[in-house]
Amino acid sequence: MNAVEAHGLTKKYKTKIAVDGIDLEVKEGELFALLGVNGAGKTTAVRMLTCLSKPTSGECFVCENNCVSRQSEVKKLIGISPQDTAVAENLTVTENLKLICGIYGYSKAVTTEKISEMTRLFRMGEVKNSRAKTLSGGWKRKLSIAMALISEPKVLFLDEPTLGLDVLARRELWSVVEQLKGRITIILTTHYMEEAERLADRIAIMFSGKIAVQGTLSEIERLSGKTGLEESFVEFAEKYGKERI
Amino acid sequence: MNKILSFSKRNFLEMIRDPLSYLFCLGFPLVMLVVMTLVNDTIPEETGMTIFRIDSLSGGIAVFGMAFLMLFVCLTSAKDRAGAFLTRLYATPMKSGDFILGYTIPTFILAILQILITFSASFIISKTAGVEINVFGMFLACLALLPSAVMFISLGLLFGTLFSEKSAPGLCSVIISLGSFLGGIWFDVEKTGGILEIICNALPFYHSVNAARTAMKFSNECFEHLAITVCYALVVSIISVIVFKNKMKADISD
Numbered sequence: 191m192n193a194v195e196a197h198g199l200t201k202k203y204k205t206k207i208a209v210d211g212i213d214l215e216v217k218e219g220e221l222f223a224l225l226g227v228n229g230a231g232k233t234t235a236v237r238m239l240t241c242l243s244k245p246t247s248g249e250c251f252v253c254e255n256n257c258v259s260r261q262s263e264v265k266k267l268i269g270i271s272p273q274d275t276a277v278a279e280n281l282t283v284t285e286n287l288k289l290i291c292g293i294y295g296y297s298k299a300v301t302t303e304k305i306s307e308m309t310r311l312f313r314m315g316e317v318k319n320s321r322a323k324t325l326s327g328g329w330k331r332k333l334s335i336a337m338a339l340i341s342e343p344k345v346l347f348l349d350e351p352t353l354g355l356d357v358l359a360r361r362e363l364w365s366v367v368e369q370l371k372g373r374i375t376i377i378l379t380t381h382y383m384e385e386a387e388r389l390a391d392r393i394a395i396m397f398s399g400k401i402a403v404q405g406t407l408s409e410i411e412r413l414s415g416k417t418g419l420e421e422s423f424v425e426f427a428e429k430y431g432k433e434r435i
Numbered sequence: 436m437n438k439i440l441s442f443s444k445r446n447f448l449e450m451i452r453d454p455l456s457y458l459f460c461l462g463f464p465l466v467m468l469v470v471m472t473l474v475n476d477t478i479p480e481e482t483g484m485t486i487f488r489i490d491s492l493s494g495g496i497a498v499f500g501m502a503f504l505m506l507f508v509c510l511t512s513a514k515d516r517a518g519a520f521l522t523r524l525y526a527t528p529m530k531s532g533d534f535i536l537g538y539t540i541p542t543f544i545l546a547i548l549q550i551l552i553t554f555s556a557s558f559i560i561s562k563t564a565g566v567e568i569n570v571f572g573m574f575l576a577c578l579a580l581l582p583s584a585v586m587f588i589s590l591g592l593l594f595g596t597l598f599s600e601k602s603a604p605g606l607c608s609v610i611i612s613l614g615s616f617l618g619g620i621w622f623d624v625e626k627t628g629g630i631l632e633i634i635c636n637a638l639p640f641y642h643s644v645n646a647a648r649t650a651m652k653f654s655n656e657c658f659e660h661l662a663i664t665v666c667y668a669l670v671v672s673i674i675s676v677i678v679f680k681n682k683m684k685a686d687i688s689d
Contacts, residue, residue, distance in 0.1 A: 240526045244688040262528060270526045276519035278445050280452040285445070292441025293527050321452075337523070 191254065193218045193345050193375035194239060198248035201234050201399075208234040210399035211248060216392075218344075221367070221376040223386040225423065226396035232379035233273060235396075236347050239377065240270050253344055269343035273350045273379075275330040276337075279323035283314055283333055286322060287340055294341045308336040312366060328359030332366065345375045352385060364388060383420040393419070395426055402430045438529050442537030450507050450545060460507065460549055464500035465556055468492065472560050486623050489566050493557035494576055494647025495620030498640065500549050501584055502614050505591035506607040508542045512595030513603045516686075525687055531680045538595075539588050546584035550577050572651040579650035579661055583643035586668035593675035596682050614640040639667035 194216040201209040209231040216222040224232040237243035239250050241261045249256060255263040277286050287308055291301040309318050312332045317325060322333060331351055338346055348367070352360040360382075367389055370376060380386055386393050387407060394404035403410055403426055407419060414422035450456050468489075475487035485491050515521045524534070554573045561568040590610065594603045615621065617631075618640030624632050635641040646660035 242522060242525055242687050265526060265528045268526060270523060272519035272522050274519035276523035278449060278520060280449045281445060285448065289441050289445045290527070292444070293438045293524070293529055295437040334523075341527075 191218055192216060192251075193220070194222070194250070194252055194377060196235070196239065196248065196250040199235065199238060199245050199250050200247045201231075201238060201243060202246040207399050209238065209245075212394075212396075212399075212401045214250075214394065214401070214404070216345075216375060216377060218375055219372050220391045221371050221378060221389055223390035223393045224377065224379045224396060225381065225383070225386045225393055225419075226379075227381055227427075230381075230396040231399035232381075232396055233349055234399075236270075236349050236377065236379055240268055240347055241265055242270075267344045268347060269338035269341055269345075270347040271331070271334045271338040271349065271351060273353060275327070275334050277322040277330055277333050280321060282321050283309075283318045283325070283329075286333060286337055290337045290340050304340050308340050311339075311369065312336050326359070328355050328362065331355060331359070331363060335363075335366065339370070339374075343374065345377065346370070348376060348378045350379055350381070352380070352382065360385075383418075383423060387419045395423060397427065397430045400430070402426045438533045439536045439540065442524075442529070442533060443540040446511055446538055447541035447544065449511055450541065453507070456503075456507050456545075459503040460500055460545070461552060463503070464496050464549075464553060467499065468496045468553065468556055468560065471496075472564055476564075484623070486619075486621070489557050489561045489564055490568050490651060491648055492620075493554055493573075494580070494651060495615075495618065495644045496557075497550050497553045497576075497580055497647060498583055498618055498643045499611075499615050499620055500553055501546055501580070501587045502607075502611040504542055504546055504549065504584070505587040505594075505610065506604060507545075508538055508588050508591035509595040509603045509607050510600065512538055512592055513598065513600035516595070517600045521686075525683070531683045534683070535592065535676055535679055538592055539585075542588045542591070543584055546588065547577075547581075550580050550584070569651070569653075572653060575650040575653070575657075576647040579646040579657060579664075580643070582661065582665045582668040583639075583646070586639060586643070586664065586671050589668065589671040589675040593671065593678055596675070596679045613638075617641060618644045620644055639664055642667075 192215050194214060196212055196214040198211045199209055200211050212235060224235060226232050238245050239257060241257050241264050244258060252264045253267050257264050284305055287305045288301060291304055309315055314332060317329055322330060335351060352363050392406055393410060395402045403413055410422050411417060414425040416422045416425050471487045471492050472489055478484050554577060558568060594606050598606060617635045617638050619635055624635045624641055642660040642663040646657055646664050649657035649660060
């Protein structure tokens with residue numbers, strides 16, 4: 191079964207087409223990266239897949255549930271870590287996690303168990319009683335992902351998870367994402383080639399709202415005739431992009 | 436219910452962990468209570484001016500304090516919208532009603548605490564100032580202030596939904612200033628008369644203050660003021676619910 195599907199997914203604003211008829215099929219347990227420069231339409235595509243924006247045309251599905259007509263079901267199946275760090279600043283790490291458990295209706299015992307699990311997975315023991323506003327960017331991103339993951343989603347959406355992080359924080363976050371690989375389906379948006387290359391099973395490269403190419407790294411290299419994701423990306427950018435890289 | 440409780444708890448903690456909330460919601464009204472009692476001591480009895488006497492003042496100060504709660508619920512909701520926090524929650528099974536109650540319930544609890552603290556301080560001041568205050572009257576005044584609490588919270592939610600975190604506080608400050616002035620906290624509206632009295636009577640603030648003042652004196656006038664306050668609270672609540680729901684719908688269809 192495909193965890194995520196999109197058919198002709200389009201989002202038009204008054205003067206701009208943000209996403210232009212994209213087709214996607216993401217298999218269960220796969221880590222799928224949407225790669226593109228700023229403004230390529232990655233976040234808009236994720237917003238439609240997470241019921242945060244209605245498509246102008248086309249359809250999208252999460253675990254066979256239509257993202258428009260079966261929103262309630264879709265929302266139970268997904269977790270999202272938005273581009274901006276979406277945490278309650280005056281709450282501690284534990285309280286933030288508890289908030290999400292409460293929203294999903296978990297019992298006290300399950301909540302305690304899940305918080306311990308997330309604290310262990312993200313190695314947040316030393317900051318669990320710190321208020322979110324006092325955390326560094328790296329810790330906040332980890333917390334944000336933990337909050338998305340604590341409800342045990344079938345599909346996890348990570349929108350530019352390492353944006354603005356220093357190299358060490360970025361690598362630490364990558365190792366966390368690697369631990370999740372295969373356990374759940376992950377849709378990752380990024381404009382870092384290295385990130386997509388290291389983490390993704392399959393990659394879709396977006397330009398001006400369209401998917402220029404999608405496949406495994408070796409498939410993309412073969413289609414571009416270049417070696418490495420960055421070289422392939424530049425090749426497709428020259429072919430498709432009127433955009434500046 | 437779990438969703439509402441969890442979100443309410445988060446909002447309660449967000450508000451009580453902001454040091455400014457203590458300063459504005461408790462400190463400022465309590466200071467005004469003490470300062471105006473001292474001012475009252477300097478007013479000669481023959482003037483017949485009782486507006487700053489503690490039995491008159493406490494209801495007005497309680498309304499003044501609640502107006503600051505409007506500012507805090509407004510700030511909390513506007514900040515949530517400005518950041519990605521609401522985006523995250525919009526992608527959870529939470530519905531618009533869960534959000535509205537999640538903002539309203541903790542602020543309502545804070546309003547009750549604020550009213551109780553204001554009247555407790557008033558009771559202590561009345562003892563030191565030698566003014567007789569009926570405790571049951573105070574209790575009735577506290578109850579008479581509850582519709583006003585709903586009205587201020589709904590106003591805060593409305594402004595927080597419609598305006599940005601930068602413009603919303605400015606608008607709240609205007610309402611706080613207007614509310615305290617036109618509510619007749621600092622002057623006797625009846626003695627002023629004219630257009631000012633007409634404006635004061637047309638707006639809810641004067642009735643909020645007088646619902647508490649007259650309840651404290653066991654006056655039947657209380658019911659008229661209370662009825663007007665309840666009507667305003669209902670209208671503002673309905674408008675804020677409609678606006679919040681529409682805004683949320685617009686946010687997730689854009």
